[in-house]
Amino acid sequence: MVGPHPEIVVRAPDGIGEIEAGCDLAAVLVEALVRAYGDDALRDGDVLVVTSKVVSKAEGRVVEGDREAWVDAETVRPVARRGPTRIVRNRLGLIMAAAGVDASNVAAGSAVLLPLDPDASARALRARVHELAGVTVGVVVTDTAGRAWREGQTDIAIGAAGLEVLSSFAGRLDAHGNELAVTAPAVADEIASAVELAQGKLGARPCGILRGRADLVLPLEDDGPGAGALIRPEGGDLFGWGAREAVVRAVAASPSDLAPFGAPVPAEDLVDALGRAGLGAARRLDADADADVLVVDDARADAVRAVAFAHGWTCEDAAGGSGIRLRRATT
Structure with missing residues (x-):
């Protein structure tokens, strides 16, 4: 396997307006990247990172009505509750606050649901980017999530295509000759968080490019396991209930x-x-x-x-x- 590039570059372009249902999202993103960075906007081996909100908007996942009712609809089962905050397992198997239903950056009385199939969304974006720009990229669809043992939130991968989402170091030796047994970096989540630093929560930059980890990007004919591979099966989590x-x-x-x-x-x-x-x-x-x-x-x-x-x-x-x-x- 080719090792990682010694330098990782993250870019997040400005100038992406409101995304409407049915738009060619990949074309909008490629245009914004080319406008910002010219001919060097996209290379083979780059990773395109896109927020789930714009994917959902393009796919018509903006809904009207009571947000709590939509949280109920997207919930498979509760996990924990603290006052009005509900942590649930949603229909995608993700453990998230409010099932991932988001009422920000949409008209009052509306909410944005997560994509129906984030991995499928990532695959479609990857294929369309190759069609438009002639490059083979990895794609990560992200959302924001909290952590069980730490304050604050980070972006995570909820969809992925053409990317090694989980690296396995099991069986390798460290510098002292000790065998690594369970070390498995969730590289798709790491990429999501790295690009979010350039996007910013209030920056109106819903996409970004990470360059320097072409070793993680798979050939065009191989979309990989998707971010679904990062979700533990029911009963596999040590903290299945709060x-x-x-x-x-x-x-x-x-x-x-x-x-x-x-x-x-x-x-x-x-x-x-x-x-x-x-x-x-x-x-x-x-x-x-x-x-x-x-x-x-x-x-x-x-x-x-x-x-x-x-x-x-x-x-x-x-x-x-x-x-x-x-x-x-x-x-």
């Missing part, structure tokens, strides 16, 4: 809420969790050869049920003399 929401969902124990907690844990992990919760010792049911059945004696059934549910186990009964029987859930 801290308070997790308690509520575990106590309610609705089967439809089980998946975000992740795959059922081994029996020994549940035994450990019950012990840490002060709920007494669990034992295997002697009369049952099934290794996935546990019995907890002399404990509060409601608390045992909640802890078990959060770990992928269900409570079968709570008969006084026979203890509380737990069985690994099946999905």
Whole structure:
């Protein structure tokens, strides 16, 4: 693999007006880039970065009506809530505030929804740019998102085409000979944030070019996995529910809420969790050869049920003399 260029250049042109539904977005962006930077506006190996808002506007995703109703429509399930702020998993699988529904920079009473398929939008832009300018670029469609453990927001890739979105360093050695096991830079997100620095939140610059990482750009016939490859599957996130929401969902124990907690844990992990919760010792049911059945004696059934549910186990009964029987859930 060719290594990264020693210099990375980021450009974001001015002069892009309001985007209307049905416009040739790629043509508008290429024209703005050529007007700003001339013949050197686009090269093979550049990465074109475009905000999801202008993609959505071009695709007719501006809607009228109550914003909260549109948040509901775009939501698959809630994740966390703090006052009026709702963090949800939306129909694209993204964990975002308000499902990514944006009411800024549009007429009052309107809102902008995320593109129906951001990866498909990126692929269409890539093909059209090649048609117009004769260059092979990578494309990233971005949106702004918060982070679970840090203040502030950054831009992330919600759509991508023709780009290696995730670099794997697993198996490589560092300078001291240590093997890297899990290092995997999300380069599409890094590119999104780097270009946002040039765009600015109030700069009216909805696109930009990053130059210097042609090693990440794929051949024209290969659109790559898209930004969807960066989304963890349901149950694959260690924080599928917010801290308070997790308690509520575990106590309610609705089967439809089980998946975000992740795959059922081994029996020994549940035994450990019950012990840490002060709920007494669990034992295997002697009369049952099934290794996935546990019995907890002399404990509060409601608390045992909640802890078990959060770990992928269900409570079968709570008969006084026979203890509380737990069985690994099946999905």
